[in-house]
Amino acid sequence: MEQHNEKWGSRWGFLLATAGSAIGLGNIWKFPYITGNNGGAAFVCVYLLAILFVGLPLMIAELSLGRATACHPAWAFDKFTKGQKTPLAGFVGTLIIISGLLMVFFRCPGHAILLLTLGIFLCLKGWKTVGVITGVLAPFIIISYYGVIGGWTIIYVFKSFAGELNFADPAQGKLIFEPILNAEKSTWGILLSAHFAFVAAAAVVVFFGVQNGIEKSSKVLMPMLFILLGALVLRGISLPGASKGLKFFLSPDFSALRPESVLIAMGQAFFTLSLAMGITTTYGSYLKRDVNIVQSALTIIGLDTLAAVMAGIAVFSSVFAMGFDPAQGPGLVYMIVPSAFNKVPGNLGWLWNGLFFIMLTIAALTSLISLLEPLVNFAVRQFKISRHLAVILFSLVIYLFGLLSAFSCANWKNLPWLEKLIKDFFKDAGPSFFELSDSFASNWMLPLGGLAIAIFAGWIWGTKRVIKEVRRGTRSGLLDANILVLLTGLDPRDYARKSLFSPAVFWAVSIRWITPVLVVFAFLYCIGVI
Secondary structure, eight states: OOOOOOOOSOHHHHHHHHHHHHSSHIIIIIHHHHHHHTTTHHHHHHHHHHIIIIIHHHHHHHHHHHHHHTSOHHHHHHHHHTTOOOHHHHHHHHHHHHHHHHHHHTTOHHHHHHHHHHHHHHHHHTTHHHHHIIIIIHHHHHHHHHHHHHHHHHHHHHHHHTTTTOOSSHHHHHHHHHHHHTTOGGGHHHHHHHHHHHHHHHHHHHHTOIIIIIIHHHHHHHHHHHHHHHHHHHHHHTSTTHHHHHHHHHSOOGGGOOHHHHHHHHHHHHHHTTTTSSHHHHHHTTOOTTSOHHHHHHHHHHHHHHHHHHHHHHHHHHHHHTTOOSOOTTHIIIIIHHHHHHTSTTSOHHHHHHHHHHHHHHHHHHHHHHHHHHHHHHHHHHHOOOHHHHHHHHHHHHHHHHHHHHHSSSOSTTOHHHHHHHHHHHSOOOSOHHHHHHHIIIIIIHHHHHHHHHHIIIIITTHHHHHHHHHTTSOTTTTTSOHHHHHHTOOGGGSOSSOTTSHHHHHHHIIIIIHHHHHHHHHHHHTTOO
């Protein structure tokens, strides 16, 4: 009953849908400002290397796991271990239980409950635990606050075309953005409405299924996204002084790199591809056997990186041309970019702002759709209910749970009772519920989930079995040819059948050794250890 019969209607539809899950606010909103804070083009170079050694190996592993099992992650891991609890899972589970008991002695009841629950689940259910965390818990937490940010983009679309963003000074932009960020009472109505509209839009798409909903919408939304990005890029680079922004973004200055910039690049490469969120495995489970997984993964990563680079060019060319500081943090998109567009000659700032925030809304919506699909897939298989009912129920729960992030995005002033409750259990509630949710998902669940996937693919399922699955749909000889031969464009079948420097060997070494080590370093940085 865990398997399903839904399939993608076309390879192109699958690629656009999966690229849509990867191309989100992380590309358009986060990538430009962390690039600005970390030295520009030098950071981009490190980011691309991280994509190669972290993103690509994990994406191939997740797509292979999904296609081989035709299952949601909650059952995919379990299928290969045949429900048996491997020694590694039992060992890690026992260590976590011991850690939970220690938390009891340190009077940290919240941490103790979390650790004991996770440890017991690992000991009893083994690798199925990873599937439930990555395929259910992680997307649920992320989608709850992601929908809030998506609501902001809708608000800014309306404000753009209504002429409410016609400010040339970021300080004026701050007066518009901060009431929304702080969820002032005057903004409650619009926040609730925008959040509802955004979640509802994603629900409508998922309601109609894989082919008629997700695939068809992706074929419309993704081309629109790139067309809008292209228009903004052309507008930006045509401005006097834009060359300074292009130089900053595209000309490496490695002296500007800090040690932590490398770790930030690894984290961004990991998170931007929607890895360990259940999305890639679930989408992979809808793949037909003749699809080339390696080629698909490279195409998805290429589209994702292209969107990030185009967004960077559009933002930095405009920001530099208008004389603003690129290292402005998250406020770059909501305060600096509108100011820059409003100073563009021609008095069409409202139009360029509107196009920018429509593009941002599309990027957020395609990601939200992808986050909702694993939850719906799980509910249909686990509770034996229809897709339509699963979409309605999950959307309602997500919307209601997301209100906590909407009302506590920058601080706790609207939810003091929740802050007290969390402090009583965990001693520290963080600056807001939004930050707490994001930190828990991004800093803990995703990197640990990615580490578990790498270990499972490299050591439990095994590189031999993964490569056997990858070979389906891959032209004979490609995976075993020398990488240099492939780069020349020559036919690899005319050369040595197998090479020590082949794509298959590169992937196996990466997933077993390089990727886990890099993910561990990124995780330790995220939690503040290094």
